[in-house]
Amino acid sequence: MSDSNKSKETKLIYEGSVKRLYQSPTDEESLWFEFTDDYSIFDWGKMPNTILNKGKALTFLGAYFFDVFGKSSFWQALPDSKHMKRFGGDWLKRRFTHVVFENLLSNGMPHHFKCLSDGKTTIDPNTVSGASPLYMEVIKAEVPNPECRKILNHELYFYPHLEDAKGRDFTRRLIPLEVVFRFGMPEGSSLTSRLKKNPAYLKELGLPATPTPGEWFPVPVIEFFTKLEPSDRLLTWAEASLISGLSADAFQSMCEMTLAASLGLYHIFAERGIELWDGKFEFIVDYTVAGAPQVMLADSIGPDELRLIYRGHHLSKELIRQIYRDSSWAQALGKAKDIAKQRQGSDFKRICIEELKQTPALLNPQEKEIVDSLYGSLVNHVANHEVFAQQPAIDQFVEKLDKTLSKSSSGWHTGSSESQHPRRRGQSGKASIHQEKEISIKPRGDNR
Secondary structure (H helix, E strand, O other): OOOOOOOOOOEEEEEOOOEEEEEOOOOOOEEEEEEOOOOEOOOOOEOOOOOOOHHHHHHHHHHHHHHHHOOHHHHHHHHHOHHHHHOOHHHHHHHHOOHHHHHHHHHOOOEOEEEEEOOOOEOOHHHHHHOOOOEEEEEOOEOOOOEEEEEOOEEEEEOHHHHHOOOOOOOEEEOOEEEEEEEEEOOOOHHHHHHHHOOOHHHHHOOOOOOOOOEEEEEEEEEEEEOOOOOOOEEOHHHHHHHHOOOHHHHHHHHHHHHHHHHHHHHHHHHOOOEEEEEEEEEEEEOOOOOOOEEEEEOOOOOOOEEEEEOOEEOOOHHHHHHHOOOHHHHHHHHHHHHHHHOOOOOHHHHHHHHOOOOOOOOOHHHHHHHHHHHHHHHHHHHOOOOOOOOOOHHHHHHHHHHHHHOOOOOOOOOOOOOOOOOOOOOOOOOOOOOOOOOOOOOOOOOO
C-alpha cells in the first residue's frame, strides 16, 4: 500500500446498496472495497436504518478469513480437526488427497485480498474500529457483463468472455457464478420444493437419498447460480461449466476449492460453538500465473454470505430478514414481484411504492438495539478478542435476544403495535436446526 493519500483521482467505479468499489489511485491493478453500515434485504436495496459497526465488521471478517485461508499451516491442520469426523471418511479422504488440496498444504489458498487500508497506509486488522475510512484492497479483475437478447420470445444472456476469449487479452476476470455450498436442508428450504418438483435433481446434488427438512447432509453439496444477471438463476452443472468459461481442470479446481473453503469455515465456526449451515463463494481467474490459469477466491466472506446459528439464533443478515419477513411491506413486495414478472420487466420496487403504497418501516428501538450488537459481537467472538469495544459477548447477545422475544407473543413487537409499526405477526425470531434457515442467495439488491 502506498503512502499516497486518497485523492480526487480516486475513481468510484461501482456503488451498490451496501458496498462501494474504487479504483486505487496508486495501483492500476488494485481496487478498494468499502463496506457501509447500510443493509439490504429482499432485493429492495438500501433500507431506512443503518447498523452499527456493520461495514467495518464485514471488512474485518473478510480480511480475517482470507488471511487464515492463505496460510498453508491452516490446511495442514484441518484434516486432524475433530469437527471433520461428522463427514464421510471416504469422501473426506478424496478431498484431502486431491491435487487441489495438496496445493493448499504447500501454498495456502489463492485469493484476491491484499491488505486493509485507511486510504493512506496499510493498517492492522485489530485497529479497524478506529480507522476512518476503511478499505479492503484487492486484486483487480475484469467483470464480463452479459448481454441480454430476446430471441423468439426467449430472454437469453450471452457472456463476452466465451465469445471473445481467444481474441482478448484477459489478465484476470470474474467468474460470473455464485457457488453455493450447503451442509443441510433446513425446514422451509427452497431445496425442498426443487427436489419435490424434480426428484432427479437429487443425483445432480450427489445426495444418496432425499433429505427430510431439518436434516444435515452426510457431506456438503454445491449449487450454482448466475451472478451478473438481474435475478439469480439456478444453473445445472453443465450450464455453470459453460458460463464459467473455464477449462475442465480450472472448473474442477473451483469446485474443490469451494469444498475445502466450506470445510475450513465449518471448522472455524464449530470451534466457536457456531453452526454453519450454508453460504456462497465467488471466484476470479488469473491468467498471469505461469502455466495453467489460476482460480482465486474473491469478493468477501462474512455473515452476509453465510447462514450461522448460535444457541438457536441467527448470527447473520437472516436475523434482520426475520424481523421484516411477515410485515405488510414484505407481503406487498412479494405481490409486486409477481406483478412485475407478469408485466415482463416492470419495476417491482416502483409497483410496491406507487401502486401498493408500501415501504419498509424503520426498526423499532428494541430491534435496533439488537441489530446494532449483531456484527460487533460476532467479530469479537470469532476473533476471540475485543475488536469492537462496548459490545456484548455472544452469550449476552443471544440472552438479550431471548428476553426481547419472550416479552411479546408476536416475537418482534416489543414497543409498538402492528398499526404503528408493521413487522412480524405471530412468529418467533428464534431458529433451531429444525426451523427455517434457508440462505438467501444474493439478490441483485444485496450488493456485497
